[in-house]
Amino acid sequence: MKPKETLSEFYALHGQEHAKAGQFNVYRREDFTCSRQLNPVYRRDFYKISLIAEGTGVIHYADQSVKVEQPALTFMNPLIPYSWEPGSERQTGYFCIFTDDFVNGSLKNESLSQSALFKAGGNHVFFPDETSLKLVQATFEHMMHEVESGYSHKYELVRNYVQIIMHEAIKMQPSDREYPHANASERISSLFLELLDRQFSIDAPHQTIALKNANEFAAQLNIHTNHLNRALKETTGKTTTRLISERLVREAKSLLQFSHWNVSEIAYCLGFDYSSNFIVFFKRQTGESPNQFRSKIVSIS
Structure with a gap:
């Protein structure tokens, strides 16, 4: 399996071998x-x-598909494996792509850091009304005008335009999906969820996650495990262990669908000492074995 699609490979796939660099x-x-159809790729090394x-068309993720039959705004980041299956010949609109070099502090301030752009979970597809569209x-x-301009601070201005789009998406989602940091528990939860997402930039079967349980996450955040559990229970209604398990399952489904690694390799990179333990865990969480899940996905596709 090729672990990541690079920006140059993306251009070449779309007949743009000599696309502008930057x-x-x-x-x-x-x-x-x-x-x-865009072939499923486990991850890409750019934002879109x-x-x-x-x-x-239909946007496929590891464990869900979203049908697009009306104007839609989508956010993809290097953590999200996805593929796009167009349903019609006519496809119009816009897209922007950018690298980590473009993502600075202003795009990761506390309010925007909760948006889909910087998260592996949550909503990634939004349906704007006529005004938002x-x-x-x-x-x-x-943005197109500024990128072509000779203005020396054009990327700073473009970041502001990106923030406008991100805020529009935040306004489209239910209010209970927004997480302002009003207290210490919410701040701890935000840090934990960010750390949890960062765990899963797995690109090769020899890699393995570093933090595997609540105690290790708490130590990394420099707080007591009980403190972490209370904060997460207060803000999410779930325990630390439950949140870790859900994220492991989502990553396992991604690997089973988008990679050709065998079950033992997937078990290793997800922190399981034995593949049998991973199989038991996956079946307990999903009701089917990893091979059953993979076979079902193959038969659907």
Whole structure:
């Protein structure tokens, strides 16, 4: 398995071998050659925000698929394995792609850091109303103009436009999905969830996660395990162990669908000493064995 799709490979796949280099670029979707189906790739090494103005299709993740039959705004980051299956020939809109060099502190402030752009879990597809759609379309046009300009601070301005799009997406999601840090428990929970997500940038079967249980996470955050459990229970309604298990299952499903690694290799990189322990864990969480899940995914596709 090729672990990551690079930016240059993405350009080549879409007939853009000589696309502009740089930390940020923005395009119209109709100007790119679109394959009938983007092959599943476990991860990419860049961020992507897309506005699907016209066109239908299905976005596939490891454990879910989202049907797009109306204008949609999508956020993808290097943590998210996904594929796009177009349902119509006509595909219009915009997308921007950027690297970690573009992502600075202003894009990771406390409010925006909770958005889908910087998370592996949560919502990644949003459906704007007519007013939001017009605003986002205009914002993409502004970004296209600035990228082509000779303005020396254009990337700072473009970051502001990206923030406008991110805020529009935050407004589209239910209010209970927003997490302002009003107290210490919410701050601890945010740090834990960020640390949990960072665990799963696994690109090769010889890699393994460093933190495997509540005690290890608490030590990393320099707090007592009981303190961490109380904070998470207060803010999420779930225990530390439960949150770790859910994230492990999501990653396991991604690896089973998007990689060709065998079950033993997946078990190792997810921190299980024995593949049998992983099989028991996965079946307890999902009701089926890893091989049953993989066979089902293959038969569906």
